[in-house]
Amino acid sequence: MRKRFTLGLVALALLALPAAAQTFPDRPVRLVVPFAPGGATDVGARVLAEALGQVLPQPVVVENRQGGAGMVASEFVARAAPDGHTILFNNTSHAVLRVVVPNAPIDPIRQLSPVTVLSEMPMVMLVANSFPAKDGREFLAAVRAAPGKYDYGSTGGGGTLGMAALLFQRTAGVRMNEIPYRGGAPATLDLAAGRISLVFDIALTGLQTAKGGQARAFAVSGPERSPAAPEIPTWREIGVDAEMVVWQAMFGPTATPAPIRDALHAAVVKVQQMEAVRRKWTELGVDRVLATTPAEAERYVARDVERWEGLMATAQQR
Numbered sequence: 001m002r003k004r005f006t007l008g009l010v011a012l013a014l015l016a017l018p019a020a021a022q023t024f025p026d027r028p029v030r031l032v033v034p035f036a037p038g039g040a041t042d043v044g045a046r047v048l049a050e051a052l053g054q055v056l057p058q059p060v061v062v063e064n065r066q067g068g069a070g071m072v073a074s075e076f077v078a079r080a081a082p083d084g085h086t087i088l089f090n091n092t093s094h095a096v097l098r099v100v101v102p103n104a105p106i107d108p109i110r111q112l113s114p115v116t117v118l119s120e121m122p123m124v125m126l127v128a129n130s131f132p133a134k135d136g137r138e139f140l141a142a143v144r145a146a147p148g149k150y151d152y153g154s155t156g157g158g159g160t161l162g163m164a165a166l167l168f169q170r171t172a173g174v175r176m177n178e179i180p181y182r183g184g185a186p187a188t189l190d191l192a193a194g195r196i197s198l199v200f201d202i203a204l205t206g207l208q209t210a211k212g213g214q215a216r217a218f219a220v221s222g223p224e225r226s227p228a229a230p231e232i233p234t235w236r237e238i239g240v241d242a243e244m245v246v247w248q249a250m251f252g253p254t255a256t257p258a259p260i261r262d263a264l265h266a267a268v269v270k271v272q273q274m275e276a277v278r279r280k281w282t283e284l285g286v287d288r289v290l291a292t293t294p295a296e297a298e299r300y301v302a303r304d305v306e307r308w309e310g311l312m313a314t315a316q317q318r
Contacts, residue, residue, distance in 0.1 A: 033066075039205070089249075116268050116297050117247050121202060123164040124201050125218045125235075127217075152177070154187065155187070168221075207226075224287075247290075
C-alpha cells in the first residue's frame with residue numbers, strides 16, 4: 001500500500017509540472033562523472049544511467065571529465081545550460097572541493113544544487129595480505145606502536161579515500177604516510193602487491209577487492225555492519241569511535257528551474273523503486289538506496305559540507 005501511495009504521489013507531481021518539464025528531456029541527458037571510468041563513482045553513475053534510460057524518453061549517457069580533484073567536471077556542469085540535460089554525478093568528495101581547490105573558477109557549493117541523494121555506503125578498510133595482523137584491533141596496535149612507519153594509499157586532493165584516512169587517523173590517534181595515486185584502482189593494485197599497507201575504498205569497489213582475495217577487509221566505516229558483508233565489523237567495533245558514509249548524488253546548475261529538478265527527481269524515484277535496481281545497488285555494497293527530494297538533498301549536502309570543510313581545513317593548518 002505504501003509503494004502504491006508513493007507511486008501515486010509521483011504521478012500527481014508529474015501531472016502538475018508545466019509543459020516544458022513534461023516534455024523534458026528532448027535530447028540525451030549527460031551524466032558527468034568527475035573521475036575516470038571503472039572507479040566506484042563511475043560504476044554508480046552507469047547503474048543509474050542505464051535505469052533512467054528505461055523511464056525517460058531519451059537516453060542517459062555517462063561522460064567522464066576527470067581532473068582538478070573534481071573541479072573540471074563541476075565547472076563544466078555549473079556553466080552548462082540550466083535545462084536538466086547536463087547533470088553532475090558526484091560523491092561525498094564534493095563537500096570538500098572548496099577547501100581542496102581554494103582559488104577555483106567557480107564555487108561548486110553555490111553554483112551547483114543537489115537534485116537528489118541516491119545512495120549511502122560505507123568505506124571499507126582494506127589491509128594488505130602481507131601485513132602482520134589478523135584483524136582490525138591488531139592492525140591498530142601495530143600502527144600505533146610505529147608512528148610514520150606504514151603507508152596508506154589515497155587519491156589525494158580531497159577524494160573519499162583520503163577523507164576516510166584522515167578521519168580514521170584523527171580518531172584512532174595513529175600516524176601513517178599518505179601515498180597519492182591517480183585513482184583507487186592503482187592504489188588497490190599496490191595494496192595487493194604489498195607496496196602499501198592500507199587503503200580505504202568505497203564499499204562499491206572495496207568489497208569486491210576483499211572478496212577477490214587481493215586484500216583483507218578489517219572494518220567498514222558505517223554506523224552498522226553492511227548488509228552486503230555482515231561478517232565485517234564496524235570502525236567502532238575495532239576501537240575507532242567514528243563513522244563515515246559515502247553518498248552519491250546528482251547536481252545541476254543552481255539556475256535549473258524547479259519543475260525540471262522535480263521531473264528528474266520523479267524519474268529517480270521510479271528507478272530506485274525497481275527491484276532489479278535495488279538489488280544491483282545492494283550487490284555493489286550500498287547500505288541505503290535513496291531518492292531524496294531536492295529540498296531534502298540541499299539540507300543533507302549542506303550538513304556534510306559543514307562537517308568535512310571544517311575537518312579538512314583543520315588538517316591543512318597542521
